[in-house]
Structures are given as C-alpha cells and as structure tokens.
Amino acid sequence: MRYHSTRGQAPELSFTAASLTGLAADSGLYLPTTWPQVDAATYARLRTASYTDWATYIVGLFAADSLAPATLQQLVLQAHQPFRHAAVSPLVQLDSAQWLLELFHGPTLAFKDYALQFLGVLTEHLLADSNRQVTVLGATSGDTGSAAIAAFAGKPNINIVILHPHGQPSEIQRRQMTTVLANNVHNIAIKGTFDDCQDAVKTLFSDAPLKQQLGLTAVNSINIARIVAQVTYYAYACAKLGATAEHLLSFCVPTGNFGNIFAGYVAKQIGLPINKLIIASNKNDILTRTLMTGDMKIEQVEPSLSPSMDIQISSNFERLLFLLLDRDAAALRQLLAEFRTHGCCTLPKTVIAKLRQDFMAFAADDTDTLSTIQSTYKATGQVVDPHTAVGLFAASQARQTGLSDCLINLACAHPAKFPTALQSAVGLHPPLPDFLEDLLTRQERYVTLPPDVESLRQHIQTL
Numbered sequence: 180m181r182y183h184s185t186r187g188q189a190p191e192l193s194f195t196a197a198s199l200t201g202l203a204a205d206s207g208l209y210l211p212t213t214w215p216q217v218d219a220a221t222y223a224r225l226r227t228a229s230y231t232d233w234a235t236y237i238v239g240l241f242a243a244d245s246l247a248p249a250t251l252q253q254l255v256l257q258a259h260q261p262f263r264h265a266a267v268s269p270l271v272q273l274d275s276a277q278w279l280l281e282l283f284h285g286p287t288l289a290f291k292d293y294a295l296q297f298l299g300v301l302t303e304h305l306l307a308d309s310n311r312q313v314t315v316l317g318a319t320s321g322d323t324g325s326a327a328i329a330a331f332a333g334k335p336n337i338n339i340v341i342l343h344p345h346g347q348p349s350e351i352q353r354r355q356m357t358t359v360l361a362n363n364v365h366n367i368a369i370k371g372t373f374d375d376c377q378d379a380v381k382t383l384f385s386d387a388p389l390k391q392q393l394g395l396t397a398v399n400s401i402n403i404a405r406i407v408a409q410v411t412y413y414a415y416a417c418a419k420l421g422a423t424a425e426h427l428l429s430f431c432v433p434t435g436n437f438g439n440i441f442a443g444y445v446a447k448q449i450g451l452p453i454n455k456l457i458i459a460s461n462k463n464d465i466l467t468r469t470l471m472t473g474d475m476k477i478e479q480v481e482p483s484l485s486p487s488m489d490i491q492i493s494s495n496f497e498r499l500l501f502l503l504l505d506r507d508a509a510a511l512r513q514l515l516a517e518f519r520t521h522g523c524c525t526l527p528k529t530v531i532a533k534l535r536q537d538f539m540a541f542a543a544d545d546t547d548t549l550s551t552i553q554s555t556y557k558a559t560g561q562v563v564d565p566h567t568a569v570g571l572f573a574a575s576q577a578r579q580t581g582l583s584d585c586l587i588n589l590a591c592a593h594p595a596k597f598p599t600a601l602q603s604a605v606g607l608h609p610p611l612p613d614f615l616e617d618l619l620t621r622q623e624r625y626v627t628l629p630p631d632v633e634s635l636r637q638h639i640q641t642l
C-alpha cells in the first residue's frame with residue numbers, strides 16, 4: 180500500500196516511511212492512495228475476537244506490505260500491554276440505544292495512548308533496523324505530551340523533548356509529564372503561551388541543518404500511524420455491538436484537531452457498518468459553523484472546560500477536504516492558500532453536500548458541558564470528563580434532529596484528569612487509578628526557559 184501527500188508535491192512512501200516522516204515534505208499529510216476493505220467473512224469471524232486481534236487485523240490492512248505479520252502482531256501486543264482493562268476499550272451502556280466507549284484505560288488516561296503507544300513501539304522497531312537516532316519534539320497544552328512521554332520514555336536511540344506553557348496545564352497533567360524521570364525525557368516549561376511553544380517547535384523544524392543533526396521528528400496527530408491505530412476501536416465497537424449493513428451505528432466524537440473523528444471516517448471508508456459521525460465541539464466551534472454555513476472561518480481561540488478541544492485550525496480536516504475534493508491536490512492547495520490569507524474560505528457546494536452526508540456537528544458551551552456532566556451522573560451514575568460531556572450534549576442534539584441509530588459516544592479522558600470541572604458540576608473528586616495514586620507526591624524534573632527560540636535551540640543541542 181502506497182501513501183501520498185494531500186498537497187501532491189511530495190514523494191509517495193510506504194506505511195513505515197510515512198510513519199517515520201510525519202508531515203510530508205510539501206507540508207501535506209499522508210493518506211493511503213486507495214482504501215483497503217474489511218471483508219465480510221473476517222468481520223464475522225472476529226465478532227468475539229480480542230482488542231489486540233482486531234488491532235492486528237486493522238493495522239495489517241494498512242501496513243501489510245511494510246511489516247511482516249509476526250512483527251506486526253508482536254508490536255500490537257507490546258503497544259497494548261500497558262492498558263489496564265481486559266477489554267482495552269470497554270463499552271458501557273447508558274440507555275437503550277446509547278453507549279460510552281471508554282478510551283481512558285491507557286497509561287495517561289486519555290485516548291491519545293492508543294495512537295502514541297503504537298507509534299512508540301513502531302518507531303523503536305524501525306530505528307533498531309537503521310542505526311539512526313531521533314529526537315521527538317513537540318508542544319502540548321496537556322494530553323498529547325504525557326501520552327508521548329509515556330510512549331517513548333526509556334526507548335533506546337530516542338530523545339523526547341516536550342514543551343508546555345509554564346503554569347498552563349492542570350497539576351495532574353503537568354505531573355503526568357514531569358514525574359517521568361527516564362534519562363531520555365526532557366520537559367521544558369516555556370514562560371509563554373501554548374502558541375509560543377508551538378511557534379518555537381515550528382521554527383526548529385524549519386531549520387534544516389538542526390533537523391538533520393538531531394533527527395527531529397514530530398508526534399502530533401498528522402502522523403498517519405496514529406490515525407490507523409485509532410481505527411481499531413471503531414471496528415472493535417461495531418463488532419462487539421453486532422452492527423451490520425442493516426443495522427448501522429453512529430459515533431459521536433469530541434473533536435479538536437479532527438484526528439479521532441477522521442479515524443472514524445476511515446473506518447467507514449474501509450467498509451465498517453457506520454452511518455453518521457457526529458462532530459462535537461466546545462465554544463471553539465469552527466467545524467460546526469463550517470458544516471452549517473459552508474464557510475470555514477477562523478476565530479479567536481477561547482479557553483474552555485474542555486481544553487484539549489480549544490483549537491481553531493483542525494489540522495486533520497485537511498485530509499477530509501482532500502478526499503472530498505476527489506484527491507485533487509491542486510484544488511486543495513488553492514483552498515488552503517485562501518484560508519491562510521483571509522482566515523476564511525468557502526467550500527465548493529459538492530464538498531459541503533458530501534460533508535453533510537457523513538457528518539453532523541453540534542457545539543456545547545461550558546454551561547452545557549457542566550449540565551451534561553450533572554444530568555449524566557443523575558440518570559446513569561456515570562461520572563464523565565468535560566470532553567466526553569461535550570460529546571454527550573452533541574449526541575442529544577443529534578437525537579433531536581431525528582437520528583435514531585444506536586449511538587456510541589467516545590469517552591476521551593478519565594474524569595480524574597479534570598478535578599476542578601467535576602467538583603463544580605457534581606461536587607465529586609474522582610480518584611486517580613491505583614497506579615497513579617501517589618502522582619501528587621512524586622518527584623518532578625523540568626527546566627524553565629524564556630519564550631525565545633535561541634535559548635531553546637541551545638538547550639536542545641546540549642541534551
């Protein structure tokens with residue numbers, strides 16, 4: 180299977196090469212040139228299969244020609260070993276037609292563990308064959324950083340450097356990063372905003388000699404291996420609930436960078452029995468507005484109770500636009516240039532129509548989020564985190580428009596990660612799982628740097 184860039188001006192690569200590259204050389208995102216298909220007999224045979232059997236099958240559809248079956252299976256087993264629930268992603272029933280898919284049983288308690296644990300073992304495997312050294316560099320406002328650190332800590336030939344805005348992540352989120360004391364883990368608190376961190380990272384990536392010298396590599400959700408790993412839980416949920424072409428499921432997905440829900444779209448493209456994908460946004464609702472009006476218009480990022488979704492430019496949306504433009508890279512480049520210049524672009528009518536066929540979108544503000552945490556707790560006894568609550572609110576809106584399918588809500592993070600919101604919504608302080616019980620007393624290690632690229636460049640070169 181070959182992978183090509185959404186911008187059409189970078190070389191085609193294999194799955195493993197695209198995974199190591201991350202962003203394409205033309206700043207586009209990699210996608211397979213055709214969709215593999217889940218065949219009916221395999222779907223039926225895997226009905227009662229384990230999560231890792233499903234992951235081996237799904238990742239194999241995308242990676243079979245660049246990873247031997249035995250290697251692939253071993254990598255999948257290794258990537259899922261740190262998950263602490265026998266089902267890996269258990270389904271919890273909320274009412275007669277609605278389920279939560281719990282994606283927070285990994286080492287850092289958010290769904291990003293699925294993709295990053297896999298990327299971690301895959302990168303380690305690929306480097307072992309190549310004698311190369313890499314430096315994983317990224318900026319985080321919270322969940323991505325800790326998931327990446329958990330995935331790469333202690334791995335040979337890899338340094339990981341994660342920038343966070345000083346004082347911004349919650350104490351739990353910060354400690355999930357800074358208490359990992361492995362020698363190859365380097366946390367840097369930047370005295371600035373998340374945007375300062377991201378700008379610094381971008382500047383270092385654009386420095387070709389430095390990139391070469393350190394083997395800089397990115398772990399944000401533009402990496403195709405992350406998307407592929409996430410397709411598994413959509414397939415697994417369809418199989419466990421017995422979905423078929425006659426009985427389709429719909430999924431509701433709290434959305435920021437559009438990585439998680441794009442994996443759902445891929446699941447539908449490879450033939451899984453999925454009807455609608457519901458985009459749930461918080462007050463940073465660019466995607467909801469785009470679906471409604473056909474105009475994609477950027478606004479100021481507003482902080483919310485669901486910080487992992489406080490995003491205005493959803494990088495993975497580029498993948499969807501490319502597909503809806505029938506893979507016309509030139510048309511995509513033109514649309515993106517317009518968006519960059521004017522902060523706004525109008526999607527072609529055919530694109531909007533196709534978008535509305537597969538997607539619905541609804542937004543929840545902080546008041547809706549808190550009241551949904553409350554009403555869910557009252558009706559079901561389930562304590563959900565603010566991101567999941569945004570999803571449940573969107574799902575209830577979708578019901579009101581007449582959507583009658585069985586609905587799966589992705590539960591993206593463990594409620595204990597967001598104690599302040601939970602305290603104000605339901606007066607509860609959900610406990611951290613046993614393995615993180617002493618998180619608040621563990622030793623921390625990080626350095627603090629001013630928001631200028633030169634200090635950062637110097638610091639990284641000494642690591």
Ligand SMILES: *Cc1c(COP(=O)(O)O)cnc(C)c1O
Pocket residue numbers: 289290291322323400433434435436437438439440487488566591592
């Ligand atoms: C990252 C994240 C999101 C947003 O997911 P995308 O793939 O960026 O759309 C939502 N909720 C939580 C808890 C997250 O960590």
